Amino acid sequence: MQIAIIGLGLIGGSLAKALKENTTHTVIGFDRDENTLHDAMSCGAIDRMGSTAALKNADLVYVCLYPKDVVKFVEENAARFKPGCIVTDVCGIKGEVFGALTDLAARHPFIYVGGHPMAGKERSGFEASEAGLFHNASYILVSGDAPQSAVDTLAELAQAMGFGMIQHCTAQKHDRMIAYTSQVPHVLACAYVMSPRCDDHRGFSAGSYRDVSRVAKINAELWADLFLSNRTELIDELSELQQNIERLRMAVADGDREQLVALLNIAKTKKETFG
Amino acid sequence: MQIAIIGLGLIGGSLAKALKENTTHTVIGFDRDENTLHDAMSCGAIDRMGSTAALKNADLVYVCLYPKDVVKFVEENAARFKPGCIVTDVCGIKGEVFGALTDLAARHPFIYVGGHPMAGKERSGFEASEAGLFHNASYILVSGDAPQSAVDTLAELAQAMGFGMIQHCTAQKHDRMIAYTSQVPHVLACAYVMSPRCDDHRGFSAGSYRDVSRVAKINAELWADLFLSNRTELIDELSELQQNIERLRMAVADGDREQLVALLNIAKTKKETFG
Numbered sequence: 077m078q079i080a081i082i083g084l085g086l087i088g089g090s091l092a093k094a095l096k097e098n099t100t101h102t103v104i105g106f107d108r109d110e111n112t113l114h115d116a117m118s119c120g121a122i123d124r125m126g127s128t129a130a131l132k133n134a135d136l137v138y139v140c141l142y143p144k145d146v147v148k149f150v151e152e153n154a155a156r157f158k159p160g161c162i163v164t165d166v167c168g169i170k171g172e173v174f175g176a177l178t179d180l181a182a183r184h185p186f187i188y189v190g191g192h193p194m195a196g197k198e199r200s201g202f203e204a205s206e207a208g209l210f211h212n213a214s215y216i217l218v219s220g221d222a223p224q225s226a227v228d229t230l231a232e233l234a235q236a237m238g239f240g241m242i243q244h245c246t247a248q249k250h251d252r253m254i255a256y257t258s259q260v261p262h263v264l265a266c267a268y269v270m271s272p273r274c275d276d277h278r279g280f281s282a283g284s285y286r287d288v289s290r291v292a293k294i295n296a297e298l299w300a301d302l303f304l305s306n307r308t309e310l311i312d313e314l315s316e317l318q319q320n321i322e323r324l325r326m327a328v329a330d331g332d333r334e335q336l337v338a339l340l341n342i343a344k345t346k347k348e349t350f351g
Numbered sequence: 352m353q354i355a356i357i358g359l360g361l362i363g364g365s366l367a368k369a370l371k372e373n374t375t376h377t378v379i380g381f382d383r384d385e386n387t388l389h390d391a392m393s394c395g396a397i398d399r400m401g402s403t404a405a406l407k408n409a410d411l412v413y414v415c416l417y418p419k420d421v422v423k424f425v426e427e428n429a430a431r432f433k434p435g436c437i438v439t440d441v442c443g444i445k446g447e448v449f450g451a452l453t454d455l456a457a458r459h460p461f462i463y464v465g466g467h468p469m470a471g472k473e474r475s476g477f478e479a480s481e482a483g484l485f486h487n488a489s490y491i492l493v494s495g496d497a498p499q500s501a502v503d504t505l506a507e508l509a510q511a512m513g514f515g516m517i518q519h520c521t522a523q524k525h526d527r528m529i530a531y532t533s534q535v536p537h538v539l540a541c542a543y544v545m546s547p548r549c550d551d552h553r554g555f556s557a558g559s560y561r562d563v564s565r566v567a568k569i570n571a572e573l574w575a576d577l578f579l580s581n582r583t584e585l586i587d588e589l590s591e592l593q594q595n596i597e598r599l600r601m602a603v604a605d606g607d608r609e610q611l612v613a614l615l616n617i618a619k620t621k622k623e624t625f626g
Contacts, residue, residue, distance in 0.1 A: 194557040214554050243554035253555035256548035261559035263603075264539065266618030267595035271588065273531035274625050279489050279518035280528035282469040284536035287562035292622035296615035303603050303611065313546065314600045318593065320542035325589045328578050336578065340571035343541030347567035350549050 077101045080126060080134035082149060084112050086197060087166045088140030089205025092121040094237035097207040104130045112202045121205070128156065136162045136229065138191075143167045143301055147176040159185035162226045166193055168254060169306045170218050170247035178220050187226045190218030190247060192254075193239070198293045212240035218247050255309035260317055262299055263310075265292040352376045355401060355409035357424060359387050361472060362441045363415030364480025367396040369512035372482040376508075379405045387477045396480070403431065411437045411504065413466075418442045418576050422451040425463075434460035437501045441468055443529060444581045445493050445522035453495050462501045465493030465522060467529075468514070473568045487515035493522050530584035535592055537574055538585075540567040 079095060081088045084107040095103050105122035107113050116122045124130065131137070131153060139146050146165050157163060163186050167173045174190045181188035195213040197204055215234040219227045231242045245253075268274075269292045277285055303310055327336040354370060356363045359382040370378050380397035382388050391397045399405065406412070406428060414421050421440050432438060438461050442448045449465045456463035470488040472479055490509040494502045506517045520528075543549075544567045552560055578585055602611040 194555070196557070213557060216555065241554050250555075253548060253551065256546055257552050257556040257560040260543070261563045263596065263599050264543075264563060265559075265622075266615055267592055267599055268535070268539075269618050269621045269625070270595040270598075270614075271531055271591045273528060273588065273591075274621055276528065277532050277625060279516055280469070280491065280525075281532035282471070282488060284540075284566050285532040287565055288536045288539060289622060290562055291559050292618045294615050294619050294622075296612045296619055299615060300608050300611045304606060304608060307603055307606065311600060311604050313548065314596065314603075316546045316548075317542055318596060318600075320545040321538065321589065321593060321596075323545075324538050324542055325586060325593075328582055328589075329586050331579060331582065333575050333579060336575045337571045339545075340541055340569050340574060343544050343567045344569050344571055346544045346549055347540075347564060347569075350544070350552060 077135040078104060078130070078133050080104045080106060080131055080137045081122070081140060082106045082126075082137060083140040084116050084121070084202045084205070085140060086200045086202075086204050086209075087193060087195075088138065089116065089121060089202040090195070090207065090209035091138055091140065091166075091193070091237070092116060093205060093207035094210060095233065096121060096123075098236045098238070099233065104134065106131070107202075115202055132156050132158060134158060134161055137164070139163065139165045142298055143169065143173055143305060146173050150177055150180055154180050154184040154186070157184065157186040161186045162189060162229060163187065164189045164191040164230060166191055168192060168258065168302050170250045172305050174218055174220070174247040187222050188220070189222045189226055189230055190220070190250075191230060192216040192218070192250065193234075194258075198290065200295060208238065210234075211238040214241040214243055215239040216243045216245065216250055218245060218250055220247070251306050252309050255306055255313045259303060259306065259310050260313050262291050262294060263303070263314060264317075265289055266294060268292065352410040353379060353405070353408050355379045355381060355406055355412045356397070356415060357381045357401075357412060358415040359391050359396070359477045359480070360415060361475045361477075361479050361484075362468060362470075363413065364391065364396060364477040365470070365482065365484035366413055366415065366441075366468070366512070367391060368480060368482035369485060370508065371396060371398075373511045373513070374508065379409065381406070382477075390477055407431050407433060409433060409436055412439070414438065414440045417573055418444065418448055418580060421448050425452055425455055429455050429459040429461070432459065432461040436461045437464060437504060438462065439464045439466040439505060441466055443467060443533065443577050445525045447580050449493055449495070449522040456497075462497050463495070464497045464501055464505055465495070465525075466505060467491040467493070467525065468509075469533075473565065475570055483513065485509070486513040489516040489518055490514040491518045491520065491525055493520060493525055495522070526581050527584050530581055530588045534578060534581065534585050535588050537566050537569060538578070538589060539592075540564055541569060543567065
């Protein structure tokens with residue numbers, strides 16, 4: 077296959093490297109930054125730099141841009157894709173992107189399958205990308221009305237790239253789960269480091285500080301968009317969390333040891349049961 | 352030195368192993384569980400099992416019991432310690448324990464120095480203990496009126512055991528900082544996994560779920576006591592966190608992208624600045 081990767085940042089760059097390392101497909105890289113394209117060529121992450129002609133011949137296109145740029149890119153190129161070409165994205169939230177690309181695919185002869193590789197890092201850009209980024213990670217596919225063969229193609233490539241699990245679901249389920257598993261921890265990390273105590277934590281902190289605060293090193297523009305495009309689900313999950321913190325806080329404030337032990341044991345059992 | 356370790360759980364067992372591996376002092380182990388004592392003997396974590404006579408000859412006593420049992424143990428044995436013996440504890444909260452042991456030391460010829468090795472694990476008991484547990488960890492010493500020589504003795508042993516940093520402070524500062532660096536993350540982890548979404552997280556989660564939820568596998572009885580013995584400081588820090596979550600939640604709810612980006616950038620800068 078001719079595989080086009082649009083945007084060679086952390087995710088796009090890692091997909092390129094993982095595809096080159098684990099498959100024999102031809103990888104064509106697109107990026108607005110010339111230096112990134114040259115870096116990608118010189119380290120062998122891509123076979124060729126992209127061109128309009130190359131895009132027309134691609135069998136599969138991974139659009140690895142920021143959510144707001146994904147729809148724009150596909151809109152502008154919808155008429156150029158080869159008939160039967162599979163177009164997929166890597167957006168952390170599916171809502172708006174999934175609806176818009178599904179509509180475009182219905183009006184053009186390409187196939188759209190939503191995708192979300194559940195991997196990341198605190199650093200971004202091509203220089204942070206690596207072939208092993210997806211090792212044992214989960215790859216979520218939101219296939220909608222796409223033909224099974226297209227879904228299978230993406231799943232097979234994901235397995236070759238080292239993903240540990242392929243998860244299929246609807247866009248709605250995806251966004252509800254991601255609000256909990258990914259967005260809430262990012263909000264939390266940011267809220268946590270806002271305390272004045274953060275400034276003096278050295279010498280008083282260990283693993284639990286490090287783990288909760290890790291993702292506070294956030295890409296603010298990207299995550300603001302991700303949060304706002306999943307507003308309802310995120311607000312719901314944050315309210316759920318706020319209620320549970322309040323239950324624990326009240327038990328402490330009331331000095332109610334029995335209630336506190338009971339609540340902590342509920343949490344312990346859930347963590348042991350669900351991992 | 353003759354070093355007595357009272358309680359061979361995760362911390363006491365790890366101290367015993369680290370002392371044996373890195374120093375030439377004699378380590379005498381005390382535990383109410385016979386099997387633990389035999390395990391500790393057979394793996395070389397201790398030189399001898401404890402006895403009343405051995406306690407009387409100890410130059411240094413690490414009391415590694417649950418907070419509520421620490422004061423009781425020292426009260427019952429205060430008259431038995433050798434004059435000039437250094438007694439230290441490993442309690443995660445200093446407040447009550449520090450006050451009670453300081454009072455006992457004032458009325459008996461032993462020296463008390465509060466200690467807190469900032470290391471832990473999700474597992475407990477002697478079988479989870481290891482000589483390397485304290486590698487690069489912080490060791491907090493709350494010396495109060497203790498002579499400098501006793502503080503130096505504990506600091507030198509800590510360095511030999513592999514601790515990466517020795518931090519000196521008052522009991523009050525200790526407890527305020529620990530509320531933030533350790534207790535809030537434990538409350539958070541428990542509140543987080545209480546969401547119904549936790550039950551379905553597999554396939555939708557990655558590093559940020561794993562990191563925030565890690566310490567939800569909590570020792571409920573121990574942490575309930577730690578929380579309640581630091582009630583004021585913990586309540587204050589939880590309120591601070593709740594306010595900051597609410598600021599972020601409101602920015603999302605209002606769709607105020609500018610405010611959201613500004614808040615996320617404050618967090619990012621703090622994490623980058625303070626680590």
